[in-house]
Amino acid sequence: MSAVTVEDRGAISIIRINRPEKLNAINQDVAVEVQQAFKAFDADPDKRVAVMSSAGNRAFSAGADVSNLPELWRAIPTVGFQTDKPIIAATTGWVVGGGIVMVMMCDLLVSTEDTQFYYPEAKLGVTAGGISSLASRMPHHLAMEIMLLGSKIPARRAYEVGFVNRVVPNGEHETEALKIAEELLDSAPLVIGALKRLVSQVLPTGPIERMVDISQTIARVRQSADLQEGVSAYKERRKPRFTGR
Known part of the structure; x- marks a missing residue:
């Protein structure tokens, strides 16, 4: 069974982590296959928007799989792969550790009511440091609460501070992400690509x-x-x- 699946909806690709039995933990295969899937998406002139999601409803991702540690950077947008095309993250359940890093680097984020953002590495005594970029994507003190205290932040609170774009009922995250993707198809691809590149220069x-x-x-x-x-x-x-x- 593939660790990552790709579903085509016309000009939209849904790229899903496919390890629901492991809460979609990111192992070596997931990291490599996510990178490959997005590189293929970027190279396909018929594809214009991607949705990053996962199988099952218990977790977008439980973070890095400690039994098979990945090169996590491969699965992170703008780090492991580059694209001028928009990426919408769609989350449900737990978004843990490296899962937060993945979605924070997407262009838009849709979460279900039961989504919980959780970064436990300070409690485990280990970090790769990438989460520190969270402080440029949400208010500083909330980012520090997540990183230093390991506080579990629900989707609604993340929405209130602008980290999440839409909060939807459980089970409707991909439906809402696809609605946004359809809206994006009405916009000029060259303008979207130019804006993404310019934003990358603004963000530290x-x-x-x-x-x-x-x-x-x-x-x-x-x-x-x-x-x-x-x-x-x-x-x-x-x-x-x-x-x-």
Whole structure:
């Protein structure tokens, strides 16, 4: 069974995390397949709007799967993949840890009444730091309450401070997201793309973008032929022959 599914509705793609038995926890397969699905969406000229959702009704995502830790950055919009096309997040139930990071980087957010945003990492003694960008997407003190106290924030409160665009009855998050997507289809794609790019210049670059850039740069070095050559040359006590690859 695929960890991520894609449903096409004409010019709209619904991309869902598909691990309801694990509360849609993000493992390696989910992170990679979300990234692949959105890259395919961006490359398809017939697709104009994406809805990011999940299977089941208990959780959008329980966050990173500690039994199979992912490269979470791959699943995060504008970090693991780029697109000028709008992305609408549709959540129900628990939105935990990395799940918050995923939806906060989308362009619009629809949540059901029973949605709960929860970031427990301070209580677990671990963090990747990406959640710190939340402070640029909701009032500072509420963001700190989520991060430092691990407070559970219901959809209605998140809506009141402007973090969530629409709060709908349980089970209607995708229906509402699709209504918004249909509205977006009436707008000029070039204007939407231009506005997204301009907004990305207005929002401050947070630690998540910097950490990912650093980790990708280091990964390229660690996976390079030059590294293997350097190690071999050291062991063989000879001068290395680097090729820049």
